[in-house]
Amino acid sequence: MYDVIIVGAGATGLTAAIYACRKKLKTAIISIDVGGQTNLTSHIENYPGTGPMHGIELMQRFQNEAIGFGAELIMGKANKVDKTDNGFRVGLANGESYECKALILAYGKVPRSLGIENEEKFLGRGVSTCVTCDLPLFKNRDVAVIGGGNSAVEGALESATIAKKVYLIHRRDSFRADEITVEKLKQNKNIGLVLNSISTKVVGDKNVEGIEVENIVTKEKKTLKVDGVFIEIGYVVDTSFVQHLVKVNEKKEIIVDEKCNTSHAGIFAAGDITPVPYKQTVIAAGEGSKAALECYRWLTGGKGAVLDWS
Ligand SMILES: Cc1cc2nc3c(=O)[nH]c(=O)nc-3n(C[C@H](O)[C@H](O)[C@H](O)COP(=O)(O)OP(=O)(O)OC[C@H]3O[C@@H](n4cnc5c(N)ncnc54)[C@H](O)[C@@H]3O)c2cc1C
Structure with missing residues (x-):
């Protein structure tokens, strides 16, 4: 039983993991890949503080920090989320499933598919x-x-x-x-x-x-x-496997409040999967940190996180 499972290891999910682990939450990240869309930028120069670099290198740094603070990385595609007595169960395409008290949905956007014969069969084989x-x-x-x-x-x-x-x-x-x-x-x-x-x-x-x-x-x-x-025909959000639990807008993005709460208690969402405007890596990271802090506050009965240092 994890305190929190984060679905997606892009900028949002990896940052959420850093924040969750630093709050000593038992944290797992379930993801198809590590880095997400930022990996596609060969020269990211608008992520402050790092200087220009390949998106893959930036995301490797995020990953190292998340793992360094104790996050467990589980590779796989989440395709099912169920409510349980104590929280949630996340099912993977390979049949495995994992339980958690709280859930952070940070799985961004997925490449749009053509839907033609053999497309899926040859993914990764040409x-x-x-x-x-x-x-x-x-x-x-x-x-x-x-x-x-x-x-x-x-x-x-x-x-x-x-x-x-x-x-x-x-x-x-x-x-x-x-x-x-x-x-x-x-x-x-x-x-x-x-x-x-x-x-x-x-x-x-x-x-x-x-x-x-x-x-x-x-x-x-x-x-x-x-x-x-x-x-190369663009990206879409795929919230089909969580729509029975959380509200989505007309673009199927998961609706959140300013602290990344979804319409379901204990489920938080952040980054490109939400309607938050200006989809950028730095914004994804910021939203991921918010989601983890709010998740921690929820898990500790509203006491746990400092909302303002002043
Ligand atoms: C070509 C391109 C260039 C860009 N250039 C820049 C730039 O220069 N600067 C900038 O700031 N931003 C740039 N962006 C935008 C930026 O990359 C995104 O805003 C950012 O990556 C969003 O992060 P995210 O973590 O929310 O989502 P994503 O990066 O989409 O990460 C989502 C993660 O979830 C995983 N996932 C998806 N579905 C599932 C599932 N069902 N189960 C488990 N895991 C799943 C994915 O594998 C991925 O690891 C660019 C985007 C693209 C496409």
């Missing part, structure tokens, strides 16, 4: 949602990038520096990315534009061998031979 993280695996190989916004166009340009051939697949004939970036894209001979086209299936046996695309104007179908598929 299908990726992060060019920055996984591109080195595709040195001198052929890849497809899917999407039409900044992250897809920048992802294609980045891929072209390492991969042999890059296809950029987009369902429209123009891009939503910044003009200067689109200009660079058009000049890059290594990138083949596959426009007005949707991806319909990832092809392969054990690993990705290609991507099937359909031109939505001509209805022509073809399979592009690639070793990697990067899906």
Whole structure:
């Protein structure tokens, strides 16, 4: 039985863990990965006090501090939360479950998926949602990038520096990315534009061998031979497995008050999973600290945390 389980090990969850552990709460963090979206920033220069660095390095520092103060890290995807007599039980996709007295939901945003055949099957075996993280695996190989916004166009340009051939697949004939970036894209001979086209299936046996695309104007179908598929179509919040317990807004973000209380006693939420504006790493960290202090105050019957030093 943990005092608190934190779901998500991004800037929010790791900061919450530091604060919870420093209050001597028995703390576990359940997460799919460590670092979250901040890992995707190759050059974060607006996190005060550290100087510019790769987002992965910044998040490793967060992790070291959380673990250093005693947080337990459990890798896995939470997909179920139940109320129990003494608190809550968090279920994982692998069948494990863990109990806690209080819960902090800090699992941010998840990459939007295409919902096409074999996409999930090949995740981690050629299908990726992060060019920055996984591109080195595709040195001198052929890849497809899917999407039409900044992250897809920048992802294609980045891929072209390492991969042999890059296809950029987009369902429209123009891009939503910044003009200067689109200009660079058009000049890059290594990138083949596959426009007005949707991806319909990832092809392969054990690993990705290609991507099937359909031109939505001509209805022509073809399979592009690639070793990697990067899906860069944005992020969404997925609160489906907690909506029976906490209130969400029209964007499915978990509604919180100024101290990160949700509509359910003992469940707190913070960071990108909430409607708090200006989604940034420094804000996520601040919100995570608030959630942990409020959680501590709740666990100690309203006495435990100093709200103001004055
Ligand atoms: C490309 C990009 C660039 C950015 N650049 C900057 C920047 O330069 N400066 C800046 O300040 N901000 C930047 N941001 C925003 C910043 O990264 C986010 O605001 C911040 O990461 C939010 O932190 P979070 O912990 O709330 O959520 P996240 O970072 O999304 O972390 C959520 C964590 O929860 C985990 N998780 C998700 N679902 C589950 C589940 N069901 N079970 C268990 N674990 C789960 C994830 O694996 C992840 O570890 C950028 C974001 C992106 C996408």
